[in-house]
Structures are given as structure tokens and as C-alpha cells.
Amino acid sequence: MVDSSPETVTPLTEESAIASLQQEDLSLRYYAAWWLGKFRIRTKAAVDALIVALADEDHRTELGDYPLRRNAARALGKLEDKSAIDSLIQALECSDFYVREAAAQSLEMLGATTAIPALKLLLNSGTEATKQVTGRPHSLEPCEAVIEALGSLGATETVPLIESFLNQPVVKVQYAALRALYQLTQNDVYGQRLVDALKGSDVKLRRVALTDLGAIGYLPAAEAIAQCSVESSFKLIALKGLLEHLALQANLSDAIRVMSLMDSLL
Amino acid sequence: MTALQELIQSVEQASEPAQLVAAVQALVAVKDKQAISTLIAVLGYNNPAAAIAAVAGLIELGTDSVQPLMEQLDEYNYGARAYSIRALAAICDPRALELFINAATTDFAPSVRRGSAIGLGRLQWDRLNPEQVYPAQQQAMATLLSISGDTDWSIRYAATVGLQALAKIPELKAQITSHFDGQSQTESDVGVRSRLHWAQQVLSQV
Numbered sequence: 001m002v003d004s005s006p007e008t009v010t011p012l013t014e015e016s017a018i019a020s021l022q023q024e025d026l027s028l029r030y031y032a033a034w035w036l037g038k039f040r041i042r043t044k045a046a047v048d049a050l051i052v053a054l055a056d057e058d059h060r061t062e063l064g065d066y067p068l069r070r071n072a073a074r075a076l077g078k079l080e081d082k083s084a085i086d087s088l089i090q091a092l093e094c095s096d097f098y099v100r101e102a103a104a105q106s107l108e109m110l111g112a113t114t115a116i117p118a119l120k121l122l123l124n125s126g127t128e129a130t131k132q133v134t135g136r137p138h139s140l141e142p143c144e145a146v147i148e149a150l151g152s153l154g155a156t157e158t159v160p161l162i163e164s165f166l167n168q169p170v171v172k173v174q175y176a177a178l179r180a181l182y183q184l185t186q187n188d189v190y191g192q193r194l195v196d197a198l199k200g201s202d203v204k205l206r207r208v209a210l211t212d213l214g215a216i217g218y219l220p221a222a223e224a225i226a227q228c229s230v231e232s233s234f235k236l237i238a239l240k241g242l243l244e245h246l247a248l249q250a251n252l253s254d255a256i257r258v259m260s261l262m263d264s265l266l
Numbered sequence: 267m268t269a270l271q272e273l274i275q276s277v278e279q280a281s282e283p284a285q286l287v288a289a290v291q292a293l294v295a296v297k298d299k300q301a302i303s304t305l306i307a308v309l310g311y312n313n314p315a316a317a318i319a320a321v322a323g324l325i326e327l328g329t330d331s332v333q334p335l336m337e338q339l340d341e342y343n344y345g346a347r348a349y350s351i352r353a354l355a356a357i358c359d360p361r362a363l364e365l366f367i368n369a370a371t372t373d374f375a376p377s378v379r380r381g382s383a384i385g386l387g388r389l390q391w392d393r394l395n396p397e398q399v400y401p402a403q404q405q406a407m408a409t410l411l412s413i414s415g416d417t418d419w420s421i422r423y424a425a426t427v428g429l430q431a432l433a434k435i436p437e438l439k440a441q442i443t444s445h446f447d448g449q450s451q452t453e454s455d456v457g458v459r460s461r462l463h464w465a466q467q468v469l470s471q472v
Contacts, residue, residue, distance in 0.1 A: 233377060243457050244456045247459070252467075255464070259461055259464055263384075263427050
């Protein structure tokens with residue numbers, strides 16, 4: 001993910017960023033919330049100020065969106081402070097799609113297993129949730145982020161629910177389901193389908209599949225990743241994902257196989 | 267028009283991506299150094315398959331490609347620049363030393379910096395004048411040691427690969443080994459730590 005910086009860059013400090021979150025100027029609040037996440041300001045004061053910002057009512061667009069809440073939700077995922085979990089679970093009920101999406105991603109980053117029931121609720125309508133909202137560039141629910149979170153959080157009871165998303169038409173959601181199902185079952189069938197996706201005709205989708213394989217550390221994909229027709233930096237990151245999964249098991253010969261491929265992509 | 271001129275023209279006039287790839291492959295196949303300039307231009311066409319074919323052709327032409335690659339380095343297109351560096355790093359000609367040092371330390375594009383780091387480890391030092399060899403090796407090592415503390419994990423990873431290759435030089439081995447020992451104590455990234463561990467293992471067996 002690439003962080004987008006606002007155009008007017010004011011140099012901030014930890015104190016001034018936290019103070020900015022309470023200022024009148026809404027753009028300054030928006031920037032400060034992004035800044036605290038970007039520079040990983042992990043103090044209690046920063047986390048508390050962002051939790052307040054997550055319930056903000058001042059910064060609303062004409063369409064009813066909550067820009068500051070979005071940035072606060074994104075930042076809280078990066079600060080590794082579990083005291084944000086309950087507020088993020090509440091943010092899953094926000095009317096703004098992008099707040100719900102950011103909250104799901106941050107809960108995944110925080111390893112918040114207590115969020116599983118609330119995440120499941122977002123998929124209550126089943127694959128209906130992947131339908132596009134008229135006039136907006138997004139679906140009804142942030143299915144991709146929710147499914148990925150359920151996979152990472154080890155919500156094994158959601159396997160049948162997630163399986164139903166394999167047959168809906170949105171390809172990125174299919175890949176998210178494959179990724180989660182592999183994490184939840186360790187069944188090669190799902191990993192292999194992501195490997196097959198590396199040969200797809202759309203380069204953007206090849207990048208998504210590559211990222212998913214890296215995230216689940218699917219070792220049998222190593223050679224296919226190295227040969228995939230995508231920029232080297234994406235392949236390098238995916239192979240590093242494989243390597244990180246291996247390093248935990250201290251499996252040196254497999255690690256050397258992956259690192260040899262990485263070396264050839266430098 | 268000669269056969270070579272026709273091949274060059276078909277590269278310059280290709281209008282479809284697949285047509286360009288085929289034209290580049292045909293030009294590469296004749297292995298003529300007069301094709302070098304055209305092959306370098308292809309690196310900036312934003313067609314990865316054609317660029318990969320052109321890089322392979324430039325590498326095959328070897329030392330003849332070095333001077334043109336350095337002179338025609340694209341300052342405004344980092345994708346093209348990364349391909350040029352990749353070709354130079356594979357040709358291993360020590361005339362690229364200065365270029366690699368500058369690119370490894372100052373280029374904004376990680377792909378260019380990684381390629382330069384690999385290149386610094388691989389140069390064919392015996393092609394320099396004897397009195398230049400040791401200072402050049404020292405410069406290469408100093409550059410890699412300095413970027414091994416970069417904030418980007420992929421740069422630290424590439425520096426490790428470059429340093430492992432440089433450690434084949436007996437005069438440098440002790441310093442590189444002790445650097446690896448120190449860095450592996452403090453390295454925060456699991457991937458880089460794994461690569462350091464592998465490098466240490468290889469060096470301990472030589």
C-alpha cells in the first residue's frame with residue numbers, strides 16, 4: 001500500500017500532530033491522522049486521540065462520508081495498540097464504506113480475533129454484498145478486506161461462508177476467498193488456484209494474485225512467482241512473503257531455493 | 267538498405283506490442299554491434315517483453331555495449347534505467363564502477379539501486395590496471411557497506427548479495443564477514459536476516 005501525502009506538507013511533531021487532531025481546520029486534522037500512522041507514533045496520547053477521531057462528526061462530505069474517520073481507522077491499524085480494537089469494531093457499522101474497509105484491514109493487522117463476529121455480520125447478505133452500489137465506485141460491503149481479515153484471524157468456522165464467495169463474479173473477491181480458505185484449511189487446492197491466476201491476462205489481477213501468494217507464504221508457488229509476467233519489485237515482495245513464512249520454521253534448503261530466486265530478481 | 271538497417275527500421279516502426287517483441291528478437295539474433303543504440307532505445311518503450319529481449323541482446327554483445335549503455339542512460343525514465351543497469355551488472359565491465367556507486371547511493375528508484383548493488387559485487391577487477399584494482403574494490407565495498415544500513419529492506423538485501431560476492435576477494439573477506447556478524451545481530455527484517463544467515467554460511471565454508 002502506498003500512503004498518499006496531502007499537497008500542503010506542514011512539518012509535524014508528535015505533540016503538534018495530536019494537537020492538530022482537535023483543531024478547527026478539518027484538513028489539518030485529516031493530515032495529522034494520516035501523519036500519526038505514517039510515522040508510527042505509538043504513544044498512548046496518539047492512540048487515544050485517534051480513537052476520538054474515529055467517532056468524529058465534524059468532517060462530513062456532501063455524500064455523507066467521513067474522511068477523518070477513514071484516516072483514523074487506517075492509522076490505528078499501524079500503531080499495534082490493542083486498546084483501539086473495540087472502537088474499530090464499532091467502526092465496522094459506519095455508514096461510510098471506506099471507514100468499514102479501513103476498520104476491517106486494521107482489525108486484521110491488530111490480530112483482533114474478538115472482531116470475528118462483527119466482521120461476519122458484514123457478509124450477512126452473502127454474495128449480494130459484492131454488488132456495486134449505484135453511482136459509487138465500490139460494492140455494498142468491503143468484501144475483499146473482510147474475507148482477508150477472517151482468513152488471517154483464523155476464523156475457521158467461516159469456511160463455508162467464504163467458499164460461497166468463490167463463485168461470485170468479482171475476481172479480486174475470488175482471490176481474497178482463495179487466500180483466506182488456504183489460510184484456514186491449508187488445502188493446496190486453493191493455493192494452486194492462485195498459482196494458476198498468475199497466468200491470467202490482466203496484469204493488475206496478476207499483481208493481486210502475487211500479493212495473495214506472498215501473504216499466505218505458499219511455497220509451491222515460488223518458481224511460478226519468479227516467472228510471472230509482472231514487475232520485479234512485486235515478485236520480490238511476494239517471494240519475501242514465502243521466505244518469512246519459512247524463516248519461522250528454520251527450513252534452510254527451502255529458504256535457499258526462495259532466496260536464489262530473489263537474488264535473480266535484484 | 268542493408269539487411270541490418272531493415273531490421274532496425276522494423277523495430278523503430280513496430281506499432282503493435284507483439285510486433286515489437288518479434289522485431290527486437292530478430293535484431294538481437296544477428297548479434298551486430300551496430301544494433302546497440304536501437305536496443306538501448308527499446309528499454310524506454312515501456313514494453314517489458316521487448317525490453318527483456320533487448321537486455322539479453324545487449325548482454326550478449328558484452329563489452330561493446332558498455333560505453334553506449336553508460337552514455338545513453340535514461341535520466342528521465344527509471345524503468346529504462348533499471349534495464350540498463352541490469353545489462354551492465356551482467357556484463358561485469360569495471361568501467362561501470364563509478365556509475366554503480368552513484369546509482370546505488372543516490373538514485374531514487376529502488377530497482378536501479380538494487381541492480382547497482384549486485385553489479386558492484388560482480389565486476390571483473392582483472393580488467394583494470396593493476397594499481398587501480400585495490401582502490402576500486404575498496405570503493406565498491408565501502409558503497410555496499412553504507413547502503414546496507416538503508417531504510418528499504420530490499421536495498422539491504424541487495425547489499426548483502428553484493429557483499430557476499432565481494433567477499434571472494436581475499437583482502438576484503440575479513441571485513442565483510444565481521445560486518446555480516448554485526449548486522450545479523452541488529453537486522454530487524456526477517457527476510458534480510460535470512461539472506462545474511464545464508465551469506466554467513468557460504469563464507470564460513472570457503
